[in-house]
Amino acid sequence: MSEEIVEIGRFFNVMEGEIACARLRALDIKAYLKTDNAGGIHPELNFTRGVRLMVLSADEARARTALEGA
Numbered sequence: 304m305s306e307e308i309v310e311i312g313r314f315f316n317v318m319e320g321e322i323a324c325a326r327l328r329a330l331d332i333k334a335y336l337k338t339d340n341a342g343g344i345h346p347e348l349n350f351t352r353g354v355r356l357m358v359l360s361a362d363e364a365r366a367r368t369a370l371e372g373a
């Protein structure tokens with residue numbers, strides 16, 4: 304059984320994305336960053352496409368609440 308994965312945030316700086324992702328993981332929310340920057344070869348693509356923060360749809364509301372005001 305697979306669950307839907309949803310985007311709950313987009314960052315233009317990988318470090319900001321990593322901090323948000325770590326904050327969610329500390330709350331036992333499965334989260335990961337998704338990038339489309341050719342495997343790091345073209346980091347400038349993060350500025351146009353962003354670094355996407357992804358979670359399971361079942362955790363979406365809790366994750367959004369955790370990141371509010373962060």
